[in-house]
Amino acid sequence: MKILNPYTYKLLFVWNFLKSIPTITSRFLRLLIRRKRIRCNSFKSGSSYCIEGTLNQLIWEVENALFITVSNSSKIFFDSYELLFQANSTQTQFELCAYGIGYKEKLRTQIKVVVLEKIDLTNVVLNSNNIAVEFNKILHNHNIRLQHIQNHSISFQKSLMPKSPEKRRVQFQRSKFLDQYSVALFNTHSIEEVQRLRELINNNQEVVYP
Known part of the structure; x- marks a missing residue:
């Protein structure tokens, strides 16, 4: 009607x-x-x-x-x-x-x-389409410190398996090298000299006699 x-x-x-x-x-x-x-x-x-x-x-x-x-x-x-x-x-x-x-x-x-009032959803649609733009504005805002964002960031890096300690290998490429350490070991007279010899072996260095 x-x-x-x-x-x-x-x-x-x-x-x-x-x-x-x-x-x-x-x-x-x-x-x-x-x-x-x-x-x-x-x-x-x-x-x-x-x-x-x-x-x-x-x-x-x-x-x-x-x-x-x-x-x-x-x-x-x-x-x-x-x-x-x-x-x-x-x-x-x-x-x-x-x-x-x-x-x-x-x-x-x-x-x-x-009578129901009509709600204008234009602004809501525009804001939802510009989320990335609004986020960039926040990042460039000098009143907001970046450390607050970093503190709440989430890391998605893959967890790594713990690595086993590397074993240092001493390569004996020459028989002279082996003889040199043997002679030096017999000539040690103190704990300090033995420690020094050990460091040389770990660093793969030759023994220099005075």
């Missing part, structure tokens, strides 16, 4: 009423013969609270009416019916008018329409 301007509403209502004249005449004769009085049982909305733009409905139970009109609707109704409409904050009150033989009855109902 759309809200129409007054001129369009009246024009459509007259057109629908003219088309309904045969039905209204037939109902009038039948109700007159049976002496049925109009009876309006209820008129309410499907939901008393709704969000603007969502669908709601008007529901009514009416008996023995020649025809029925509903506010802001150009249609002609008969007896009980359900009318769907789109919730609008400018239209919260509705009126039903049921016409009988020499008698009419009005029913009213209202709803509360909640």
